[in-house]
Amino acid sequence: MSDLDELRALQHGVVSRAQVLAAGVTVDALLWAIRSRRWRRVHAGVYATFTGPLPFEAQVWAAVLRAGRGAAASHRTAAYLDGLCDDAGPVIHVTVPASRYVEPRIDGVRVHFARRLPTTRHPSKNPPRTRIDETVLDLVDVAPHPREAEGWVTAACQRRLTTPDRLADALARRKKIRWRPMTEAMLADVADGAQSPLELRHLRRVERAHGLPAGCRQRRITGSRVSWIDVDYDEYRVRVELDGRIGHTGEGRFRDRRRDNRATVDGHATLRYGHADVFGDACGVAAEHVRVLRARGWTGRPRSCGPSCRVRFHDHQGSVGR
Known part of the structure; x- marks a missing residue:
């Protein structure tokens, strides 16, 4: 196989302009492939080398190649690739190193920036993506409600994609993250056996x-x-x-x-x-x-959780309620 054939096989038929030229294809040959509709433009400088709909992995590769050096699928896109969720959502999520500038408006793609991406990106998976523990914490960080954050953590553990200890280690390496106190407590709870x-x-x-x-x-x-x-x-x-x-x-x-x-x-x-x-x-x-x-024999003393709580301790016989 030629270098270009190997790239096409690895990247689900999607290649960048720079990769095509580096493989020895001339500009004229590239333009001919596009004009003849053998290839088609997906994003600026990114082409699908086949006809028909783009499979999901090809869409991810196109977004990663458009985002450029060091980019990786992240958030819900990475979650879908790793089996953390069953719905990929309407857009492709890509994270790039914070030190690089990337046009934030790419059709069908949401671009995120991260300083630690070189260490949070998985070293070998394709399409390139963040490590599963980092993906979970990215989703926790953008969750609009604590219940959604809980859902990502428990789903990852329930599907045996990671463990509470691994998530806790990844969380400790993050300086800033939304819902940190809740997530730290939740990881301890999940380790104790809570599953949802x-x-x-x-x-x-x-x-x-x-x-x-x-x-x-x-x-x-x-x-x-x-x-x-x-x-x-x-x-x-x-x-x-x-x-x-x-x-x-x-x-x-x-x-x-x-x-x-x-x-x-x-x-x-x-x-x-x-x-x-x-x-x-x-x-x-x-x-x-x-x-x-x-x-059934419990002699402990229940407590009220607040002023409007319905749990009350009234007498030694243990009647409760208002």
């Missing part, structure tokens, strides 16, 4: 905020079939299931019902909550927890 923003919210806003006993998270239960308990207060035979929208409809709903029924037969109480419960009324959820735990 819903579970993180339950851990912080229901359990810890109201002084409840510490539950065992993601506990593996074996029997006729293996099952997992989201939060298990084993000493008091109370289980909490936190249901997201995925996996709890159709057959998933009946599977949950059978699991709850088996737990009841075995003497366990099961409390089940969704996003609207935990995010919308954490104090109400905590109050229900206290009632059930009290009835």
Whole structure:
């Protein structure tokens, strides 16, 4: 293969003008390829050497080549390439070294600048992209809401693309990042077994905020079939299931019902909550927890999380609520 053929194979059929000329192709030959519509211009100085739609990887290569030396796919684009998300979004995200000037307006491309890009760019992956831990933190940094930041961290750990320890190391190397205190706490929570923003919210806003006993998270239960308990207060035979929208409809709903029924037969109480419960009324959820735990032997003292909290400690018998 010629040098140009190798580049075309590596870069999904996309090449830059500088690469074409360096491979020995003359300017006249390049212009002929474009005029004959064998090749076509994607961005200024960047060409697709084939006809038909551009696959996603070719679009990424075109954006990286247009951005120039040292550029790498980043943010949601890098997340999609590495399997962190299932939707690439409407634009290609590219980061370039902060020391370089790049025209920020490139059709279909959003350009970011970073001082640490030489160390945060993955050394070998193609198309060039940021390392997965840096991609997660980039997305946390631009997240408009803390719940979205939680989603990126938990998705990366749930899909086994990284670990809380690796993310914590990458976070420590960053001088500035949005949502830092929350992210540091969240990484510790994920390491303790919380697997989703819903579970993180339950851990912080229901359990810890109201002084409840510490539950065992993601506990593996074996029997006729293996099952997992989201939060298990084993000493008091109370289980909490936190249901997201995925996996709890159709057959998933009946599977949950059978699991709850088996737990009841075995003497366990099961409390089940969704996003609207935990995010919308954490104090109400905590109050229900206290009632059930009290009835099953918990003698601890719950606490109010604020002036309007529905959890109250009234007497030695442990009645709660307003």
